[in-house]
Amino acid sequence: MGAGASAVEQAEVNKLPQYTILGGDAKYDELKGEDGKLDLSKVQDPYLAYGGSYAGDPKDTADFKYVTFESVPNFTEAHKSAMSKHLTPELFEKLKDVKSSKGYTLSNVIMTGVVTPHLGVGATAGDEECWELFKDLFYPIIKDWHGYDPETQTHPMDLDPSKLVFSDEQKATFNEYVASTRIRAARNIAGFALPCGSTDEDRAGVEAVLKQAFAGLEGELAGTYYELGSLSDEQRDFLLNKGFLFQIPSAKNLLTGAGAARSWPNNRGIFHNEAQTALCWVNEEDHCRIISMEMGGDIPSVFTRFCALSNALKASAEANGTKLMWNEKLGFLGTCPSNLGTGLRASVMVKLENFNKLLEGDNAEDKELLEQVCSAFDLQPRGSAGEHSAAVGAKFDVSNKQRLGFSEVQLVQKMIDGVSKVIELEKMLAAGSTPADVRVKVKELTAA
Numbered sequence: 001m002g003a004g005a006s007a008v009e010q011a012e013v014n015k016l017p018q019y020t021i022l023g024g025d026a027k028y029d030e031l032k033g034e035d036g037k038l039d040l041s042k043v044q045d046p047y048l049a050y051g052g053s054y055a056g057d058p059k060d061t062a063d064f065k066y067v068t069f070e071s072v073p074n075f076t077e078a079h080k081s082a083m084s085k086h087l088t089p090e091l092f093e094k095l096k097d098v099k100s101s102k103g104y105t106l107s108n109v110i111m112t113g114v115v116t117p118h119l120g121v122g123a124t125a126g127d128e129e130c131w132e133l134f135k136d137l138f139y140p141i142i143k144d145w146h147g148y149d150p151e152t153q154t155h156p157m158d159l160d161p162s163k164l165v166f167s168d169e170q171k172a173t174f175n176e177y178v179a180s181t182r183i184r185a186a187r188n189i190a191g192f193a194l195p196c197g198s199t200d201e202d203r204a205g206v207e208a209v210l211k212q213a214f215a216g217l218e219g220e221l222a223g224t225y226y227e228l229g230s231l232s233d234e235q236r237d238f239l240l241n242k243g244f245l246f247q248i249p250s251a252k253n254l255l256t257g258a259g260a261a262r263s264w265p266n267n268r269g270i271f272h273n274e275a276q277t278a279l280c281w282v283n284e285e286d287h288c289r290i291i292s293m294e295m296g297g298d299i300p301s302v303f304t305r306f307c308a309l310s311n312a313l314k315a316s317a318e319a320n321g322t323k324l325m326w327n328e329k330l331g332f333l334g335t336c337p338s339n340l341g342t343g344l345r346a347s348v349m350v351k352l353e354n355f356n357k358l359l360e361g362d363n364a365e366d367k368e369l370l371e372q373v374c375s376a377f378d379l380q381p382r383g384s385a386g387e388h389s390a391a392v393g394a395k396f397d398v399s400n401k402q403r404l405g406f407s408e409v410q411l412v413q414k415m416i417d418g419v420s421k422v423i424e425l426e427k428m429l430a431a432g433s434t435p436a437d438v439r440v441k442v443k444e445l446t447a448a
Contacts (some may be wrong), residue, residue, distance in 0.1 A: 007037035010267045020093025021126075027093040047257075050074045058103055059197060061262045069107045073114045073407040081113040081122025098235045100129040105195040109134055110194075112257035121145060121338050124258040126197025127335055128190055128325050141337050142330075146404040148341075155331035155341050158407035159311065161304040164366060165413065170420055177423050179395055183306045183412065185343040186286035186334045187338045188325040189314050194335050195260035195283055199351055205268040206287045213316030214271045221308060223273035225282075228265035244270055246284045260335065261327045278305055286334045288313060297348060303412050327430070331404060340406030348394045352422070354429035356394035359383065367374075370396070373425055376442050377418030378402055398422065421445055 032038050040387065047065075048054075050073045057066035072092045075084045085112060095106045104126030121353020123141055125131055131138060139150050148155075188194060189209055192202045204282050214225050226235055239245045249261035273279040281289040292306035317323050325333035331341035355370040374381045382397040383389035400415045433441075 007033065007039045009037055034417070045098065050076070050114050052107070052114070054187070061258065064259055064262045066108055066259055067111050067115065069110070069114070074111070076117065078117040079113070080117065081119050081138070082144045083110055083113040083122035085166065086137060086140040095137065096132060098133050100127050100133055102127045102129070102193045102197055104130050104193070106134065108197060108259070109137065116257040122336050123337060124196045125194055127193045127334070131330060131333055138337055142340065142404070145338055146341070146402070148405040150329045153405060154328045155404060156407040157326070159307040159333065159407040160409060161300055161307050163409045163410055164300050164303060164416070166300050166416055170416065171421065174299070174421055177426070178297030178350050180293065180295050181297055181299055181302045181347070182291060182343065183302050183346045184289060184291040185310070185332065185345070186289050186339050187310060187332065188287040188334050189317050189322055190325050191322045194287070195285060196258040196335055200263060200266070200422045205261070207269065207282055208266040209316055209320050210280070210282050210288055210313070212320070213312050216316065217273070217312055218278065219425055220275060221273050221278055221305070221312070223271060223278065225271045226269055228268040228270065239270060242276065244272060244279055246270070246281045258335070261284060278309055285336065286339070287397070299412065299416055306355070339403060342406065342408045342411055344408055344411055345399050346412050347397050347399035348419055349443055350398050350419060350423070351394050352396050352426045353394040354426055356390055359390040369435050369438060373422055373438065373442055374398060374418070376446050377421055378414055378419045379422070396421070
């Protein structure tokens with residue numbers, strides 16, 4: 001919360017940076033003395049644990065203060081991010097005084113990775129300009145994370161669902177094994193700061209453009225927009241039960257440490273169509289997260305809806321004299337380097353009973369089989385407790401690994417083809433084949 005040498009009333013503590021995020025009233029009650037006051041000398045602000053100070057950033061709000069670093073932060077073994085790996089003292093000195101036209105600095109870029117050590121990327125962009133201004137830091141991170149070199153490669157875009165190849169045989173197989181399908185990606189509107197660097201005015205401007213887009217949706221895409229700050233208990237319960245509410249800011253997520261949760265929940269919201277197969281999150285980690293989903297395994301149907309949502313946002317942005325953030329090196333631009341390019345995650349909930357039995361078994365090597373199989377086809381499986389875990393009901397979330405360097409059509413096609421092969425190998429196990437047999441078959445399939 002803060003540091004000092006005197007005991008203060010709760011009203012004073014409420015004014016300290018990050019009060020709510022870092023514990024709020026409950027933490028105050030835990031630490032207060034018998035007189036009801038808190039001795040600040042006993043309290044360390046975790047946001048200042050690795051260096052830096054609150055130097056007064058113009059973007060500061062009542063509920064969040066940015067940390068300013070004058071030198072490379074004091075990284076520890078707990079820091080896992082690509083940012084902490086690539087931010088050398090020389091690079092820090094080169095970039096420390098760089099500032100975007102909207103006021104985003106190097107300290108802002110790295111803050112979430114410093115104060116939230118477990119993050120994998122650990123860097124954020126506060127506006128479109130940041131991707132060029134801080135590319136000496138961002139490009140090595142991108143190369144590490146995506147295996148893509150922005151200096152030499154270009155990123156394709158293809159939102160034509162008619163190009164997908166999905167045979168009747170694949171459709172029948174997917175309908176047997178796949179419980180549900182979801183495709184999502186972020187979209188951001190040029191001219192407005194991204195959530196980590198946004199002002200109240202920018203945030204309201206983004207919401208206005210998106211609300212206009214939602215109002216113009218017709219047919220199966222027509223639906224309702226819910227302002228997060230104005231939800232009734234009934235609406236909140238409905239959205240929560242459907243899994244439509246986005247993550248609440250906490251001390252452990254990227255949103256908070258990057259400043260994207262300032263003035264929460266103002267100008268945030270959720271849109272969904274009447275059929276509840278199209279969903280949009282407004283002003284969370286990005287300006288808009290678009291999600292297309294439905295029960296079963298009809299992937300072309302889900303992708304067609306996804307493309308329609310993306311095109312609707314593009315049209316609304318252009319009607320307001322702007323465009324979606326995109327360039328030929330990095331594709332669709334957003335807050336986090338992990339979601340560049342297509343930013344697309346196409347996933348299925350697929351039933352894999354025999355792979356699940358191996359994960360629940362005692363053979364350590366065979367526990368890794370599903371991970372190895374999916375990796376061979378550029379897929380990533382998640383069990384009920386995340387990666388490397390078994391799945392309740394044997395239903396795994398399997399998605400594309402790649403985001404950058406491939407078009408949307410290419411990635412969705414890779415998911416279709418890869419999941420088809422995973423199901424083929426599941427059938428082998430069901431018929432009595434051994435894990436060793438499966439490994440041999442994977443080699444044959446990947447060599448073909």
